Amino acid sequence: DGGITQSPKYLFRKEGQNVTLSCEQNLNHDAMYWYRQDPGQGLRLIYYSQIVNDFQKGDIAEGYSVSREKKESFPLTVTSAQKNPTAFYLCASSSTGPGTQYFGPGTRLLVL
Amino acid sequence: SQELEQSPQSLIVQEGKNLTINCTSSKTLYGLYWYKQKYGEGLIFLMMLQKGGEEKSHEKITAKLDEKKQQSSLHITASQPSHAGIYLCGAAPTGGFKTIFGAGTRLFVKA
Numbered sequence: 001d002g003g004i005t006q007s008p009k010y011l012f013r014k015e016g017q018n019v020t021l022s023c024e025q026n027l028n029h030d031a032m033y034w035y036r037q038d039p040g041q042g043l044r045l046i047y048y049s050q051i052v053n054d055f056q057k058g059d060i061a062e063g064y065s066v067s068r069e070k071k072e073s074f075p076l077t078v079t080s081a082q083k084n085p086t087a088f089y090l091c092a093s094s095s096t097g098p099g100t101q102y103f104g105p106g107t108r109l110l111v112l
Numbered sequence: 113s114q115e116l117e118q119s120p121q122s123l124i125v126q127e128g129k130n131l132t133i134n135c136t137s138s139k140t141l142y143g144l145y146w147y148k149q150k151y152g153e154g155l156i157f158l159m160m161l162q163k164g165g166e167e168k169s170h171e172k173i174t175a176k177l178d179e180k181k182q183q184s185s186l187h188i189t190a191s192q193p194s195h196a197g198i199y200l201c202g203a204a205p206t207g208g209f210k211t212i213f214g215a216g217t218r219l220f221v222k223a
Binding site for chain 1: 116145147152153154155156157160200202209210211212213214215216
């Protein structure tokens with residue numbers, strides 16, 4: 001079955017620790033995205049990538065980093081510089097343009 | 113920058129009743145997307161509207177983009193418990209890659 005997978009479902013971060021969220025897609029999509037969702041708010045774009053080895057900052061990129069070494073994978077690292085990381089993180093992909101985005105099931109990040 | 117405002121923020125309806133959710137943009141829309149999210153899960157694509165006056169339906173859900181392309185409405189006919197969730201509208205300002213989303217409308221359906 002084609003789709004997007006995210007892991008882990010829950011992630012706990014200690015003070016000063018970097019953590020990486022995984023996002024994999026087998027839809028052969030060129031574009032991939034990372035969003036953050038806080039309670040009662042819509043999605044905010046963190047980073048997006050239109051093609052392998054290229055990515056752009058979204059509206060709230062500070063404290064986050066990404067890589068796009070393979071078409072299928074777009075991991076997100078939440079660095080210690082992100083002071084308020086507790087949120088629900090969603091990964092998405094699309095074939096061309098922002099178009100119809102397909103979303104993964106999400107990762108909930110909690111701070112210990 | 114462009115913003116999307118959704119109304120109402122939340123909605124409780126009796127099963128079988130009709131309801132409407134609105135999404136208003138501060139600027140002209142070049143493509144408007146409707147998604148549904150079950151609590152704690154990812155988003156599921158419902159419909160995309162591009163042309164002013166365009167209307168699309170999927171099962172009991174109908175969405176329309178007004179002629180001036182600054183507002184969209186999503187209408188559910190004869191609501192069911194399976195319709196419960198968060199409905200979000202999204203748009204790509206100037207047709208680029210960066211997508212913005214409304215804050216969502218939380219729908220509760222009472223059996």
